[in-house]
Amino acid sequence: MEVLTVDSLPLVQPGDNIAQMICENTVLEEGDIVVIASTIVAKAEGRIFTLENIVPGELALSLGKKGGRDPRLVQAVLDRSYECLVGYPIMLMQSKSAHVCINAGIDDSNVEDGKLVELPEDPDASACRIGEEIEKLSGKNVSVIITDTNGRAFRIGQTGVAIGVYHIKPLRDWKGTHDLFGMELKISEEAVVDEIAAAANLLMGEGDGGCPVVIVRGLNFHTDQKVTITDLYRPDDEDVVKKALRSFKQV
Amino acid sequence: MEVLTVDSLPLVQPGDNIAQMICENTVLEEGDIVVIASTIVAKAEGRIFTLENIVPGELALSLGKKGGRDPRLVQAVLDRSYECLVGYPIMLMQSKSAHVCINAGIDDSNVEDGKLVELPEDPDASACRIGEEIEKLSGKNVSVIITDTNGRAFRIGQTGVAIGVYHIKPLRDWKGTHDLFGMELKISEEAVVDEIAAAANLLMGEGDGGCPVVIVRGLNFHTDQKVTITDLYRPDDEDVVKKALRSFKQV
Numbered sequence: 001m002e003v004l005t006v007d008s009l010p011l012v013q014p015g016d017n018i019a020q021m022i023c024e025n026t027v028l029e030e031g032d033i034v035v036i037a038s039t040i041v042a043k044a045e046g047r048i049f050t051l052e053n054i055v056p057g058e059l060a061l062s063l064g065k066k067g068g069r070d071p072r073l074v075q076a077v078l079d080r081s082y083e084c085l086v087g088y089p090i091m092l093m094q095s096k097s098a099h100v101c102i103n104a105g106i107d108d109s110n111v112e113d114g115k116l117v118e119l120p121e122d123p124d125a126s127a128c129r130i131g132e133e134i135e136k137l138s139g140k141n142v143s144v145i146i147t148d149t150n151g152r153a154f155r156i157g158q159t160g161v162a163i164g165v166y167h168i169k170p171l172r173d174w175k176g177t178h179d180l181f182g183m184e185l186k187i188s189e190e191a192v193v194d195e196i197a198a199a200a201n202l203l204m205g206e207g208d209g210g211c212p213v214v215i216v217r218g219l220n221f222h223t224d225q226k227v228t229i230t231d232l233y234r235p236d237d238e239d240v241v242k243k244a245l246r247s248f249k250q251v
Numbered sequence: 252m253e254v255l256t257v258d259s260l261p262l263v264q265p266g267d268n269i270a271q272m273i274c275e276n277t278v279l280e281e282g283d284i285v286v287i288a289s290t291i292v293a294k295a296e297g298r299i300f301t302l303e304n305i306v307p308g309e310l311a312l313s314l315g316k317k318g319g320r321d322p323r324l325v326q327a328v329l330d331r332s333y334e335c336l337v338g339y340p341i342m343l344m345q346s347k348s349a350h351v352c353i354n355a356g357i358d359d360s361n362v363e364d365g366k367l368v369e370l371p372e373d374p375d376a377s378a379c380r381i382g383e384e385i386e387k388l389s390g391k392n393v394s395v396i397i398t399d400t401n402g403r404a405f406r407i408g409q410t411g412v413a414i415g416v417y418h419i420k421p422l423r424d425w426k427g428t429h430d431l432f433g434m435e436l437k438i439s440e441e442a443v444v445d446e447i448a449a450a451a452n453l454l455m456g457e458g459d460g461g462c463p464v465v466i467v468r469g470l471n472f473h474t475d476q477k478v479t480i481t482d483l484y485r486p487d488d489e490d491v492v493k494k495a496l497r498s499f500k501q502v
Contacts, residue, residue, distance in 0.1 A: 001254040001454060086491050100405040109430045109439075149441070153404045153492035154351040156485050157422045157442030159449070161406070171408045174456075188360075190400070191408030192453060198410070199450035202443060202470060203252060210430070219453060234407050240337050240501060241404035241492055248495035 005203050006213040014046035019133030022213055028138045031222050034131070035145045035200035037212035038119055038163055039107060041126050047118045051076065063087045063251070073106070073116075080104040080118055085242065087251035097123060098233045099163050100242075101150050120146065123164025124228050131166035143168035143222050147197040147204075153241060160201025162193035163229055168221050170194075170232040191232060192221060256454050257464040265297035270384030273464055279389045282473045285382070286396045286451035288463035289370055289414055290358060292377050298369045302327065314338045314502070324357070324367075331355040331369055336493065338502035348374060349484045350414050351493075352401050371397065374415025375479050382417035394419035394473050398448040398455075404492060411452025413444035413480055419472050420444075421483040442483060443472060 006026045012018065018040060028034070042048075056064065056071035060078055064071030067088035077091050078084065081104045086092035093104040097119065105119035120126040123146045131144035146164035151157070162170065174188035200214035236242060257277045263269065269291060279285070293299075307315065307322035311329055315322030318339035328342050329335065332355045337343035344355040348370065356370035371377040374397045382395035397415035402408070413421065425439035451465035487493060 001450075003252040003254070003450070090491070092491075152442075154485055154490060155412070155442060155445065156483050157440045157445070159442050159446050189408040190452070191403075191406060191410050194406065194408070195410050195449035195453050198446035199252075199254070199453070201441070202446050202450070205425075232407050234405055239405060240341070240343075240499075241496065244495040244499035244501070245492065247499050248491075250491060250495070 001199075001216065001218040003199050003203055004215045004217065005211040006215060007211065009211075009213060012040040012043045012212075014043060014048065016044045017133070018044050018213075019130045019137060023134060023137040026213075026215060028134065028140045028142055028215070029217060030140050031142070031217075031220065032140065033143045033145060033168060033196055033216040033219065033221065034134060035147055035160075035196060035204075035214045035216060036127075036130065037204055037210075038105070038123065038146050038148045039117055040212045041120050041123070041130070041146055041164075042117045045120055045126065047120065048115050049076070049118065050115055059087075063091070067091065073103075076116070076118075077104045077106055080106065084251050085245045092245070095119060097121070097163070098230055099123075099148070100233075101148060105148060105163075119148065120164065124166070124230075125164075127164040127166035141167070141222055141224075145193050145197055145200075147200060149201060160194075160197035160199075160204070162191075162197045162232070165193055165227050165229050167223055167225075167227065168193060168196075169223055169225070169227055170229055172221075193229070193232070196221075252450075252467065252469040254450050254454055255466045255468065256462040257466060258462065260462075260464060263291040263294045263463075265294060265299065267295045268384070269295050269464075270381045270388060274385060274388040277464075277466060279385070279391045279393060279466070280468060281391050282393070282468075282471065283391065284394045284396060284419060284447055284467040284470060284472065285385060286398055286411075286448060286455075286465045286467060287378075287381065288455055288461075289356070289374065289397050289399050290368055291463045292371050292374070292381070292397055292415075293368045296371055296377065298371065299366050300327070300369065301366055310338075314342070318342065324354075327367070327369075328355045328357055331357065335502050336496045343496070346370060348372070348414070349481055350374075350399070351484075352399060356399060356414075370399065371415065375417070375481075376415075378415040378417035392418070392473055392475075396444050396448055396451075398451060400452060411445075411448035411450075411455070413442075413448045413483070416444055416478050416480050418474055418476075418478065419447075420474055420476070420478055421480055423472075444480070444483070447472075 060075035081093040144166040311326035395417040
C-alpha cells in the first residue's frame with residue numbers, strides 16, 4: 001500500500017471544482033482511493049460563515065457561560081446539531097448528518113480570520129459528486145473518502161476519520177471467515193474507511209504545510225455499489241456510551 | 252509513505268524471538284516503523300491460558316448471567332482489569348496497563364482451540380525489548396509499535412490502535428504551529444501512533460491470511476528518547492466519557 005500526497009493544490013475557494021483540481025495535479029490509477037479533507041470540500045461548497053448576526057438563545061448563553069465560550073459560537077454549534085451529548089467544557093454533538101464530533105464539526109483553523117467553516121451538509125453526496133467527476137476526468141475507477149479529524153474516548157489526540165464515502169464500503173466484514181486455526185471468526189467488522197482516513201491524515205497535517213488531498217493506492221477495496229457512511233454510525237439503542245452520556249446530562 | 256507486509260513469518264510459539272523472525276524475513280531500512288500485532292508478542296511471551304481451574308466469584312457469576320457469557324471468562328477478564336466501565340452486554344474494561352478495551356484484551360481467535368491469549372503485561376517494555384533486538388540484528392534505527400484492534404464509541408467496526416511504543420512519540424503536537432492563514436493552532440494533538448496502527452491493520456487482516464507484522468516506511472517520526480504509550484491515555488479526571496460510564500453503572 002502506498003500513501004501519496006497531491007502537492008501544489010491551490011487554496012480552495014467557494015465554487016471551485018475539487019475534482020478538476022485533483023486531476024490537474026496528480027495522475028490517478030485504477031482503484032485509487034482519493035482521500036479529501038472535509039475542510040476543502042466545505043469551502044468549495046461555500047459553507048463558510050461568521051458569528052455576526054447570530055443571536056444566542058437561552059441554552060447557548062448557559063453553555064457559553066459554563067464552558068467559557070462565545071455564546072454565538074455555541075448557538076452556531078447547536079444549530080447544526082441533532083443532539084448535544086456533552087455541553088461543557090467541550091461540546092460533543094451529534095451533527096445533523098449523524099456524525100458525532102466536537103463542535104458539530106465547526107472549525108476555525110485554515111479559514112480567513114473571523115470566518116468559520118462547517119461540515120459539508122451531506123458528505124456522502126459530496127463524495128459521490130466529486131468521485132463521479134474524477135472518474136469522468138481521469139477515465140479511472142476510483143473511490144473517495146471525505147475525512148474529518150476527531151478526538152476519541154479514553155485516548156488523547158485526534159485521528160483522521162471518514163465522514164463521507166463513494167465506491168468503498170465503510171466496513172470489511174470478517175464474520176464467517178476462519179482464523180489461523182480454522183476457527184470461525186464471530187465478531188469482527190473492521191472500519192476500513194476510518195483506517196484509510198487515519199493513514200491519510202498522517203500526511204495531511206494540520207498546519208500551513210497542510211496537504212488536503214492524499215491518494216491511497218494498492219488496496220483492493222473498490223465497489224460499484226452505492227455506499228453510505230451511515231453504515232458506520234452505531235444505532236442509538238446499541239450505543240452504551242451514548243446512553244451513559246445522556247443519563248449523565250452534562251448539558 | 253509505504254506500508255509493507257512481512258510475509259512468510261512462521262506461526263509464533265512461546266519463547267520465540269520475534270525480532271529475529273522479522274529480521275530473517277524482511278530487509279529493514281533506517282527509520283522504518285515496525286508494527287507488530289500484540290497477539291504474536293503475547294504468544295511469544297507465553298501469555299496463553301485456558302478457562303480450566305478458574306473459579307468465578309460473585310461478580311463474575313452475576314455479569315456472566317446478565318451478559319450470557321461463561322463466568323470463568325468473565326472472571327479471567329476481571330482478573331486482568333483495573334476497572335470495569337461496562338459489565339454487560341459487552342465488558343469494557345480498563346486493563347492493568349491502563350488501556351481501555353473490550354474483555355481487557357483477552358482474545359480467542361488465532362489461538363489453538365480452547366486456549367485464550369491475553370495482552371502483553373507491559374507492552375511498552377515488549378516494544379522496547381523487540382526494538383532494541385531488531386536494531387542490533389539489522390544495524391538500523393527503527394521504531395516499534397505494538398497494536399491491538401479496538402471498537403470505538405459512536406462508530407461501528409474495529410480499527411488498529413497502539414498499545415506499546417519504542418522510539419516513536421505517541422502524539423504529534425501541532426500547538427504553536429500556524430495554519431494556512433498564519434493563525435496559531437490552539438488545540439491539536441494528533442495520535443500518530445494510532446494512525447500508523449490503523450494503516451498497518453489494513454494489511455494485517457484478522458483471518459487466516461493474517462499478517463501480524465507490517466512495516467511503515469517514509470515517515471520521519473524516529474526519536475531516540477524514551478517514550479511511553481501512557482502519554483496517550485486520557486487522565487481519569489479529564490475523561491467525561493469515563494465519568495458518564497461510571498455514573499451509569501452498567502456493571
